[in-house]
Amino acid sequence: MQQYNTILRRRLLPALLLGALLTAAGVFFAAPPHQAAAAEAAPPVPKQKLVRGHWSENPEIMRKNHKELLLEGMTNAARATNRKDDNTIERCVTCHIVRDGEKPVSAADPRHFCNQCHAKAGVSIDCFTCHASLPTTDPAVMSPEVRNADTVKERLQQWQKYTQEQAAKGTGK
Amino acid sequence: MSITGNKKTACAESSCMQSRRRFLLGAGAILLAPGVLLTVRPALADETGRQRWGLLIDTRRCVGDCSACVTACSTTHGLVSNGRPATDPQWIRKVQVTDPGTGHVAHMPIMCQHCGNAQCVEVCPTGASLKRADGIVLVDKHLCIGCRYCVMACPFKARGFAHEEVENPSPVSPRGKGSAEGCTMCVHRINKGQLPACVEACARSGHEAILFGDLNDPTSLIAKRVVAFGAAALRADLRTDPSVRYVGVNL
Numbered sequence: 001m002q003q004y005n006t007i008l009r010r011r012l013l014p015a016l017l018l019g020a021l022l023t024a025a026g027v028f029f030a031a032p033p034h035q036a037a038a039a040e041a042a043p044p045v046p047k048q049k050l051v052r053g054h055w056s057e058n059p060e061i062m063r064k065n066h067k068e069l070l071l072e073g074m075t076n077a078a079r080a081t082n083r084k085d086d087n088t089i090e091r092c093v094t095c096h097i098v099r100d101g102e103k104p105v106s107a108a109d110p111r112h113f114c115n116q117c118h119a120k121a122g123v124s125i126d127c128f129t130c131h132a133s134l135p136t137t138d139p140a141v142m143s144p145e146v147r148n149a150d151t152v153k154e155r156l157q158q159w160q161k162y163t164q165e166q167a168a169k170g171t172g173k
Numbered sequence: 174m175s176i177t178g179n180k181k182t183a184c185a186e187s188s189c190m191q192s193r194r195r196f197l198l199g200a201g202a203i204l205l206a207p208g209v210l211l212t213v214r215p216a217l218a219d220e221t222g223r224q225r226w227g228l229l230i231d232t233r234r235c236v237g238d239c240s241a242c243v244t245a246c247s248t249t250h251g252l253v254s255n256g257r258p259a260t261d262p263q264w265i266r267k268v269q270v271t272d273p274g275t276g277h278v279a280h281m282p283i284m285c286q287h288c289g290n291a292q293c294v295e296v297c298p299t300g301a302s303l304k305r306a307d308g309i310v311l312v313d314k315h316l317c318i319g320c321r322y323c324v325m326a327c328p329f330k331a332r333g334f335a336h337e338e339v340e341n342p343s344p345v346s347p348r349g350k351g352s353a354e355g356c357t358m359c360v361h362r363i364n365k366g367q368l369p370a371c372v373e374a375c376a377r378s379g380h381e382a383i384l385f386g387d388l389n390d391p392t393s394l395i396a397k398r399v400v401a402f403g404a405a406a407l408r409a410d411l412r413t414d415p416s417v418r419y420v421g422v423n424l
Contacts (some may be wrong), residue, residue, distance in 0.1 A: 077314040081306050081364075090344050130314060130349030132342050 063117075066092075089127055094135045095155040107133035215224060225308035227287070227360055227388040227416035228372070229395050229404055232279040234382035240267055242383065244283050245374030249359065250342030261338035262348075264356045265371060270422060279422045282291055282371065282383070285310060285331040285356035286407060289414030293323035293353075302353070308388075308416050311356050319351040328408050329415075332354055 001116050033056075062069075096113035099102045105112050107128035108118060118125055127133075145158040215340065243265045251255030252262040265284040271277070287310045293302045294310065301316035302323045312323075324332045332355045339349050345361040348354055359369035367373075372385045398404065404418035 074315055077315075078311045079303060079305065102233070130339070130342055130347040130352070132344040134341075 089131050091159070092135055093131075095159065097135055097155075104134055174319070192379065193322075199259065221272065223389060224306075224387045225289075225389040226363060227308070227395055227399075228284075228358070228369075229384040229386075229398055229418050229420065230281055231382045231420045232281045232382070233421040234380050235280045235282065235377065236380060237267075237269060237278075237280045238294065238377055241374040241378040241380075241381060242371035243267060245370040246356070248283075249362075249370040250346040250348070250357075251339070253340075255337055260334075262333055262335060262354065264331075264333065264354075266330070271275060272423065281419060281422065283331065283407070283418065284371070285330050285358070285386065285423060286415035286417045287356075287358060289416065290412060291329065292326040293411060296322040296326040298322065307363075308361055309363075310355075311355050311357055311360065313353065314347065314352045314354070317352040319353065323353050328356075328411055328413065 021147060061092075068091060070092075094111075098109075098111050098113050098116075099105070100109070100111070107114060109115070114125065114127075117123075145162065207228070217306045231293050238368075243263075246265045249253075250264065252264065253366045254261045265282050266348055268281055268283050270279050272279075287308055289308065291302070291304055291310045296302075298320060299318055301313045301318070303313055304310050319334070322332055324334055326332075332353055332376065335348055335350050335352050335354055337350055346357065357370075359367075362369055368376075368385050371382045375381060375383045384395050384398065385395040388396055388399065390396055396418070399418055404420045405422065405424040406415045406418060407424060408415075409424065
């Protein structure tokens with residue numbers, strides 16, 4: 001017993017003290033004052049608040065929230081019989097087209113819309129191993145007005161108009 | 174196994190489910206414990222399980238040298254052949270059956286049978302293999318780990334596996350290497366109120382051998398014909414209760 005007490009006093013206690021000191025130092029140096037100041041200067045974007053239909057006006061919200069929106073669409077995709085088409089990745093690539101001359105580029109190209117940020121952020125996405133990265137030319141999914149609109153905002157407006165028309169047709173049946 | 178017997182069982186189950194749902198809806202929110210409320214999302218019109226989409230295949234109208242349904246399926250879902258028949262994707266197979274006694278030959282397409290008692294759903298370890306409220310059996314490819322249990326469990330060889338990279342996936346039917354897959358009964362078209370691609374192609378080819386409709390609606394053409402013709406289920410002895418039924422063959 002005497003032996004164990006000696007070991008405790010000589011080895012374990014100094015080790016514990018050192019550990020506590022290092023933890024305290026870590027906590028102190030982890031958040032230097034200049035970072036805290038930067039956070040105050042630029043207020044954080046509310047991450048949990050999902051705003052729909054306004055991302056062309058406020059891209060910052062979409063930059064933060066697109067993962068949650070896609071996840072929501074993803075979990076409903078197969079199971080919901082009343083699936084709504086507003087959170088589909090298909091819709092992203094329909095409006096966010098990057099053209100090489102006349103032809104839209106696919107996800108294999110670094111200029112593709114999704115690649116522009118993900119390459120910089122070092123995020124590798126595997127959405128396009130299964131999903132189409134090119135806008136569809138199927139007239140049932142996409143009208144020529146959507147396809148030929150020049151800006152993202154214009155495409156979105158055309159898309160909304162198109163889907164409303166489709167919905168009106170559906171109810172008329 | 175009689176069709177009517179099956180239908181009765183299915184109806185009894187669905188009405189039971191509906192009454193339970195109605196009870197939950199009526200309750201609105203249930204008090205689990207002091208301060209903890211379980212709120213119930215209101216059921217939507219088409220999530221009540223009232224519908225059960227099915228196909229009725231009239232083998233007397235199906236001809237051997239026509240493959241309109243197979244081609245339409247491949248085009249719609251972007252199923253491209255890589256020249257390797259053992260692993261190429263195929264969601265509909267044309268099968269020729271001969272009665273050894275009479276020599277009667279029949280041709281029929283075989284796709285996912287969208288079983289009421291789906292074995293692929295039973296064996297799936299991740300819940301990727303699923304049955305929708307309207308009876309359509311699908312693979313949630315975000316959850317599929319590619320174990321292929323469902324491929325082995327399916328008695329109809331209807332579940333396939335994507336063995337190779339997909340270069341240009343169809344926008345309406347995302348599919349990629351390493352995931353189980355099969356006939357979706359063209360959910361993307363059904364959701365829009367259109368017919369499945371194979372049904373449309375068969376009608377366009379002039380054969381009209383495939384009929385699509387709601388098996389749970391006794392006034393629908395498919396339900397009437399199932400009753401009138403005594404449409405048979407493939408491997409009825411397994412009691413999987415398929416939504417795809419066949420007329421004109423003794424199975």
